Amino acid sequence: MGQIRLDKLLADAGYGTRSQVRQLVRKKQVTVNGEPAKGAEQKIDVDEDQVQCMGRPVFYAEYEYYMLNKPAGVVSAVTDSRDKTVVELIEERQRRDLFPVGRLDKDTEGLLLITNDGILANRLLAPGRHVDKTYYAEVDGPVTQMDVRLFAEGLDIGEEKRTLPARLVIEESGRELSKVWLTITEGKFHQVKRMFQAVGRRVLFLKRLSMGTLTLDPELKPGEYRKLTDPELLELKRQGR
Known part of the structure; x- marks a missing residue:
């Protein structure tokens, strides 16, 4: 990973803003390899140096x-x-x-x-990526094979363009409640709810199960x-x- 300024290391690790962590350094609350830090601008080798703040080890993670x-x-x-x-x-x-x-x-x-x-x-x-997103949904009333076809063709949800084709799978269709699986490739605002609204159904429960891989x-x-x-x-x- 290489070297990084001590104040950036501490700020990125959640010990406060740059100014706040500089205060910790000035108050001798930060050590590097067992010695009080020389200053907030001190360069730290994140692979080799051992940093502690208020007695706790500080680990650097570039991404989480x-x-x-x-x-x-x-x-x-x-x-x-x-x-x-x-x-x-x-x-x-x-x-x-x-x-x-x-x-x-x-x-x-x-x-x-x-x-x-x-x-x-x-x-x-x-x-333009069209990453698949799969949901489990429970909706009021019956869901039919006609709905499956409408979802596959794309629906008018009140925007300039219809939704892209979506895959609707019926697990259970009942007069009061239906359970379905839906895969879409977009992420429009309230999209799943608006798609079911377009076919006269209301989403009662919604859970996303996957996104891409x-x-x-x-x-x-x-x-x-x-x-x-x-x-x-x-x-x-x-x-x-």
Whole structure:
């Protein structure tokens, strides 16, 4: 990785702003290889030097990647004045610049990638990429084979262009409730809900199960998260090329 300024290392690791971590250095709260830091501008070899802040080891991570099973009631944002955010759920994060890749509505559950890798995020979210996103949904009333055909043809959801073809699979269709799987390749605002609204149905429950090559770990309960495995990250980066 090479060398990095001490104040940047500490700020990126979540110990405060540049000015705040400089205060920690001045107060002798930071050591490098067992000795008090010489100054906030001191260059640190992140592969060799051992840094501690207030007695705790400081580890540098250039990028972090987390799979989150987003619970309902939490917003897909970095900060929010009223509600808890998905980034706040990642308690063990080392980076302070994490953000969600894309958005899930406040009442929607499921897979969300949390990272600070802006290049990968832009590639996955680019409109021309058409990355598959699969959802499980429960809707009021019956869903029919006619709906399957309409979704495959593209729907008018009140925008200039119709939605791109989507794959709708009916698991169970009932008079009061239907259970379906839906795969779309876009990320329009409230898209899944608006698509069902276009065929006279209302979404009662929505959960994202996959995005591209990344599939939600069934072991993760709502609100739980884990770091991506090396194979998961490799496949995701391949897709984002």
